[in-house]
Structure formats: structure tokens, C-alpha cells
Amino acid sequence: MNHRLEIHVDRPGLHDITREVAAVVATSGVADGLCTVFVQHTSASVILNEGADPAVRRDLEAWLARLVPEGDELYTHTDEGPDDMPSHVKATLTGVSVAVPVIDGKLALGTWQAIYFCEFDGPRNRKLVVTVLG
Amino acid sequence: MNHRLEIHVDRPGLHDITREVAAVVATSGVADGLCTVFVQHTSASVILNEGADPAVRRDLEAWLARLVPEGDELYTHTDEGPDDMPSHVKATLTGVSVAVPVIDGKLALGTWQAIYFCEFDGPRNRKLVVTVLG
Amino acid sequence: MNHRLEIHVDRPGLHDITREVAAVVATSGVADGLCTVFVQHTSASVILNEGADPAVRRDLEAWLARLVPEGDELYTHTDEGPDDMPSHVKATLTGVSVAVPVIDGKLALGTWQAIYFCEFDGPRNRKLVVTVLG
Numbered sequence: 001m002n003h004r005l006e007i008h009v010d011r012p013g014l015h016d017i018t019r020e021v022a023a024v025v026a027t028s029g030v031a032d033g034l035c036t037v038f039v040q041h042t043s044a045s046v047i048l049n050e051g052a053d054p055a056v057r058r059d060l061e062a063w064l065a066r067l068v069p070e071g072d073e074l075y076t077h078t079d080e081g082p083d084d085m086p087s088h089v090k091a092t093l094t095g096v097s098v099a100v101p102v103i104d105g106k107l108a109l110g111t112w113q114a115i116y117f118c119e120f121d122g123p124r125n126r127k128l129v130v131t132v133l134g
Numbered sequence: 135m136n137h138r139l140e141i142h143v144d145r146p147g148l149h150d151i152t153r154e155v156a157a158v159v160a161t162s163g164v165a166d167g168l169c170t171v172f173v174q175h176t177s178a179s180v181i182l183n184e185g186a187d188p189a190v191r192r193d194l195e196a197w198l199a200r201l202v203p204e205g206d207e208l209y210t211h212t213d214e215g216p217d218d219m220p221s222h223v224k225a226t227l228t229g230v231s232v233a234v235p236v237i238d239g240k241l242a243l244g245t246w247q248a249i250y251f252c253e254f255d256g257p258r259n260r261k262l263v264v265t266v267l268g
Numbered sequence: 269m270n271h272r273l274e275i276h277v278d279r280p281g282l283h284d285i286t287r288e289v290a291a292v293v294a295t296s297g298v299a300d301g302l303c304t305v306f307v308q309h310t311s312a313s314v315i316l317n318e319g320a321d322p323a324v325r326r327d328l329e330a331w332l333a334r335l336v337p338e339g340d341e342l343y344t345h346t347d348e349g350p351d352d353m354p355s356h357v358k359a360t361l362t363g364v365s366v367a368v369p370v371i372d373g374k375l376a377l378g379t380w381q382a383i384y385f386c387e388f389d390g391p392r393n394r395k396l397v398v399t400v401l402g
Binding site: 036072075085088091 | 300301302315316317318321323324326327328330331334335361362363366367368369370371376377378379380381401402
Binding site: 166167168181182183184187189190192193194196197200227228229232233234235236237242243244245246247267268 | 269347356359
């Protein structure tokens, strides 16, 4: 039911992982059910959003960076660098799991939906868990 | 396990869909389980919030509209109109799925909780998937 | 499959409930599955974030308090006090449920992850539902 997924991201920002998640669903053999994607980190998250135009991804990254800037005088948790506390805030606002129905053995995504892993820290190896219930 | 739900919304904003989701749960025959509601769009979302006083709904709409205004110079994805990029940001902040326990064959909502479909674009026909696991 | 969990919180803010949720998972007997935590309120939420340094918790509380201040002239729903509408907004931004995989009979949390109940109102008794699927 649970499948570990390790990914490498070469930069902060949104990364389309739809293909990797779809591959897990395909091998699960579940025809009718639910798939969840869970991020095992506190400075990263996972969302669904438009996957067609790269400008959407970049605008989302820029919007979040402006709302949650580095160097904010409010932060007291600063030991791990200026991007650490912003990454915790962004992860809280966007969330560390998503749930997508599985219909006819496939992710029941809308026409424009992609699954994005959101990296709020530097280049990193990251651990996710994909759960397929059915 | 999965049930498609199509709705028409006549204006942007929050729309109470608790009754529609509860009807799917009732017909599923599941007594003890979990219900998820998934939105197949990138300019809409689904949340749980207070359903008693319409002012809560209106204040939430107004708060989000102020936080994520149209015409923001930050946006580069502007081909689909001034409300398009704000709708993607709002959907990201509020999320495209919710999960509610099913107990005694019913949604285990708190006293004040309602399920709201959040429309961030114009009047539209929208597709949701309600999954009942149990 | 569903287990009711009642907690008392003695102050607004984030409260680590990882131990309470883990106890439900342990008694469920599920080895491989999914655990969801659902909050039956509209002025509280549940998130995952760093549990090691208390400064993270305090910075998150302070960040949300600044983004969603009391006494905002935008609010029309003010009958229930100055902290009521901010609590609904904060609950909407952070979400009332989380889903965590269960592997080898335990919550598959990352090294730094804790499950936080977020109280946005005064000291309260609160009702949650923990669902363990598997």
C-alpha cells in the first residue's frame, strides 16, 4: 500500500512529479481508490496546480517568496540560515500531503492539474511516501 | 468507491456543498470510514469552515481577495486574464481536497463545520470526485 | 477505523499531539496503511512541522498572527469577538486535516516532523477524529 519515493531536486521551487506518482499507481494494481503523496520534511511541501504553462510555477514561487521573505525580523529560529524559517512557513501554508482519486487505474487529475513537489530549501535529496488505497 | 459530482456555480466565492457530499456518503453504504472531496481544477478549491453565518463566508472571500489581488505586477502568467494567476495562488493556499471521517454512515462534521467549494474564477460548471473509503 | 480524541489546550498556539496520534495507530493494529487526523472545529487546525526547536512553533504562531491580525476593519463577522474571524482565516490557510502513511505499524514521519494541533481561540476542550485505514 505504501511506496517510498526518493527524488533529487537541483534548485528550490516547484518540480512536477506527476509522472513519478502515476508510475507508482500503475504498479499498485489498484483500479478504483485513492492515492496520497506525503512529504517527510518540514521545509518542503506538495501541491496540485497548473502544469501547462511554466509561468504559473514561477509566479507561484515568486508570490510565496514575497509573502514569506528571508531576513524577516520576526524570526527567532535563525540557527539554520535565513531560508529556514521561511521554508517552514511556506510548507505550513501549502501542506505536506495531497490526496488524488484513482479511477480506472489512473490518477483522476483534471485537464490542467499537475502534482508539484515544492522545495523551499537548497538542492536536496528528498523522501516521499506514495500510498495507494483501494 | 469514487463518485463524480458536477456542480454549477453562478458566481465566484464560497459555495456550501455539504448536502451534495453527504448524499454521496449516504448512498455509498459505508458506515465507518473516510470521505475525501477532490476538485479537478486549478482555479478552485475545497475547504471546511463555519456554515452558520454568511458573514464568515463573505469575510473569507474578501480576505483572500485582498491578500491575492488582481493586477499584481509580479504576475507573468497573464494570458488568461487578470483573475487567472490570483485564482491559482488562492487554490494553492486553500487546497484542492479535504478528508472527513465517516461515522455511523454520516460525515463526522463538527457542529459548525460546512464543506465549501471555493470558486476563484467566473460562473462555471465544475467537476469534483467524492471518494468514500471504508 | 475511527477513533475520537479529546484534548484540552491551555493557550492559543501550536500543541504537539504526535504522541496521542501515535497511540491510536499502535492500538489500531494496522501495519501498512494511512492515518488521518481531523479537527471538528472552525477556529482550529492541524499541521505537520518541525518539532525539535520550540522557536519554530513560536515563529509560526507570530507569523500567522501578523498576517491575520485581530481588529481588521475588513471583518463583518465580529459578534463572537475580535479573535473569531482571524481564527477562521488561519484555520482555512493551515487546514483541518492531515494524512500520514503508516508503515510497520507506525506513523511514517520524517526525522523532524511533529503533528501540531493549532488552537486559534482561547483555552478550550477540542474534539478530533483519528482515522486509521489499512
